[in-house]
Amino acid sequence: xxxxxxxxxxxxxATFLLALPIILSNLSNTLINATDVFLLGRLGKDxxxxxxxxxxxxxxxxxxxxxxxxxxxxxxxxxxxxxAHSVRDVRRTVRASFWVAFQFSLPVMVALWFxxxxxxxxxxxxxxxNNIGLFxxxxxFEILPVLLIVALRNFxxxxxxxxxxxxxGFINVGFNAFINSGLILGYWGFPQMGLLxxxxxxxFTALFxxxxxxxxxxxxxxxxxxxxxxRFWRIDKVRLKELWNLGMPIGFQVGFEVSVFAxxxxxxxxxxxxATAAHSIALQIASISFMVPMGIAxxxxxxxxNALGRGDEMGIARAGWASYIIGxxxxxxxxxxxxxxxxxxxxxxxxxxxxDAATVIMIAVSFIxxxxxxxxxxxxxxxxxxMLRGLHDTKAPMIFALIGYWVIGLGVGAYLAFYTPLQGxxxxxxxxxxxxxxxxxxxxxxxxxxxxxxxx
Numbered sequence: 171x172x173x174x175x176x177x178x179x180x181x182x183x184a185t186f187l188l189a190l191p192i193i194l195s196n197l198s199n200t201l202i203n204a205t206d207v208f209l210l211g212r213l214g215k216d217x218x219x220x221x222x223x224x225x226x227x228x229x230x231x232x233x234x235x236x237x238x239x240x241x242x243x244x245x246x247x248x249x250x251x252x253x254a255h256s257v258r259d260v261r262r263t264v265r266a267s268f269w270v271a272f273q274f275s276l277p278v279m280v281a282l283w284f285x286x287x288x289x290x291x292x293x294x295x296x297x298x299x300n301n302i303g304l305f306x307x308x309x310x311f312e313i314l315p316v317l318l319i320v321a322l323r324n325f326x327x328x329x330x331x332x333x334x335x336x337x338x339g340f341i342n343v344g345f346n347a348f349i350n351s352g353l354i355l356g357y358w359g360f361p362q363m364g365l366l367x368x369x370x371x372x373x374f375t376a377l378f379x380x381x382x383x384x385x386x387x388x389x390x391x392x393x394x395x396x397x398x399x400x401r402f403w404r405i406d407k408v409r410l411k412e413l414w415n416l417g418m419p420i421g422f423q424v425g426f427e428v429s430v431f432a433x434x435x436x437x438x439x440x441x442x443x444x445a446t447a448a449h450s451i452a453l454q455i456a457s458i459s460f461m462v463p464m465g466i467a468x469x470x471x472x473x474x475x476n477a478l479g480r481g482d483e484m485g486i487a488r489a490g491w492a493s494y495i496i497g498x499x500x501x502x503x504x505x506x507x508x509x510x511x512x513x514x515x516x517x518x519x520x521x522x523x524x525x526d527a528a529t530v531i532m533i534a535v536s537f538i539x540x541x542x543x544x545x546x547x548x549x550x551x552x553x554x555x556x557m558l559r560g561l562h563d564t565k566a567p568m569i570f571a572l573i574g575y576w577v578i579g580l581g582v583g584a585y586l587a588f589y590t591p592l593q594g595x596x597x598x599x600x601x602x603x604x605x606x607x608x609x610x611x612x613x614x615x616x617x618x619x620x621x622x623x624x625x626x
Contacts, residue, residue, distance in 0.1 A: 198339030226432030241417030251479020308369020467556025474560025501549030554612030579604020
């Protein structure tokens, strides 16, 4: 092999080996969500619709907190790139991310307690609003443990030890299936609690996962020397401010993206319950494929951040482009799968003899076809964001997300849904348009990274 090509081969290999356990960990989270959708589908379309809206309302603020804490990954990667055996700086960053989790989660949980009242005020049907409020009151208690999990997972991944995150993730799949099948459907001697049980079960799963992370980091040799939990209650105001400053734009960026999908679910509620249930199915399928480029984006942040810490300009380029090629290439393959077997995919998430099942599947198929088209855009924008995050560039991607998702994407979608005959299909066309705009802006920013002063 040519000496010029060997560094590229090494980078592709290193990126893939780092990304694979992260991807599998992300997929385990999606399997948990898919399990919940499957179980709630046994209760019928009303439960599916209420849970789709409820999850969107919880996820929208939650991803903002996740985005802020995700800045710790870029910070730790740069610290380790500059000094491979750094301990104190890494510990300071991880502990600061704990405090962000506490600061953010408590007021959000108080606000979410009144979700049912908000849904009624917004004009949703009384029965649907009550179901949404019931579900969210169980689910909102996962917010704090999820944020703490993200802080610990970023630490593990930045140390290039993502295998532990993957192992914990797949243990959680089994635990969640057990606890939620019990609390939703009344199996294993649990009381049948329906939607409320789904929310409570998910919160218990998050607590279980957090306890596993704490155990591993406290006992395993690669992590013990950092003493992450020693006197973690002491606030490092300087590092906390640094984390908020770098992470807040990331929080807004991912918040704009996820909340536009939540807004799309909410708009579906004004079209019909069938459209909302179909949207839930199509979005779940698209989310499964999205876990792969999202994992690659997380690896890109670490790899680019390491090269940034070393001051290695060519290393930055290789790390970014290797991640981009892997992520976009995978999504191109997934686009072909979704385009060719939409009926098969849709039928996995609802009982075919349930009321209106044929109608829901037909609508879901039309959504999945559009989701297939935007797969490449979705992969390009998330990996592009991860690449820029590794350079500690977070403000411009935030602006791109605001314009692309909320101004263009939601604007186009709402117009097509309510001022043309397209209805729910129009909303999905708008989502695809917004993703395409953001993907283009991200890669332009990366391509001209030197001109924008992002290189060391």
